[in-house]
Amino acid sequence: MATIYIPYGTTEGQTAKIAEYISDVLQAHGHNVETADIKQSGDTIPDGYDAIIVGASVHMGKHEDYVRDFVRKNSTVLKHLPSALFSVSLAAHGDTENAESYVEKFEGETGWRPAQVGLFGGALLYTQYGFLKRHVMKKIASDKGTLDTDTSQDYVYTEWDGVKRFAEDFLDRL
Ligand SMILES: Cc1cc2nc3c(=O)[nH]c(=O)nc-3n(C[C@H](O)[C@H](O)[C@H](O)COP(=O)(O)O)c2cc1C
Structure with missing residues (x-):
């Protein structure tokens, strides 16, 4: 042990x-x-x-x-x-x-x-980010193409x- x-x-x-x-x-x-x-x-x-x-x-x-x-x-x-x-x-x-x-x-x-x-x-915790962070993260997610962009939800990508x-x-x- x-x-x-x-x-x-x-x-x-x-x-x-x-x-x-x-x-x-x-x-x-x-x-x-x-x-x-x-x-x-x-x-x-x-x-x-x-x-x-x-x-x-x-x-x-x-x-x-x-x-x-x-x-x-x-x-x-x-x-x-x-x-x-x-x-x-x-x-x-x-x-x-x-x-x-x-x-x-x-x-x-x-x-x-x-x-x-x-x-x-x-994780992408859109609902917990402030206004600016949420928008920055949505832009990054949308540029990447592999990440979710619906900011009314949170997403966990941990496998x-x-x-x-x-x-x-x-x-x-x-
Ligand atoms: C403001 C901000 C900047 C981030 N920058 C990057 C980045 O440059 N590259 C990346 O792969 N992930 C980035 N992430 C995603 C974080 O790595 C991810 O949200 C992770 O779950 C954060 O772990 P923590 O909650 O333990 O801090 C960023 C997230 C936030 C909120």
């Missing part, structure tokens, strides 16, 4: 949901898991963990700056323990090349090249089976 830490960054909450889902999968396999919103938990990985899974989401072409700083600060631990990254974006839904490019940029900025990377579709496989592949690597 391993003790696994899942620190994550989230802006609208989808990465937090995915972190909790991964935690549920790992716990169902008998492991101890703690998830942590980096904004609240601070920038240090506490002692005592056997493995780490970092989560971050993409806004305006990049992952959260505070996740980048967290990874930079904890790079020694991340390089020595079994670790993985999951990246949440709309690009991961139908534009893998772009989703990969966000991760490459993040790896370049942090110097951490995780052995396992998950690219997960995020939960893929998230489960990611978590189980991580366990296989432990």
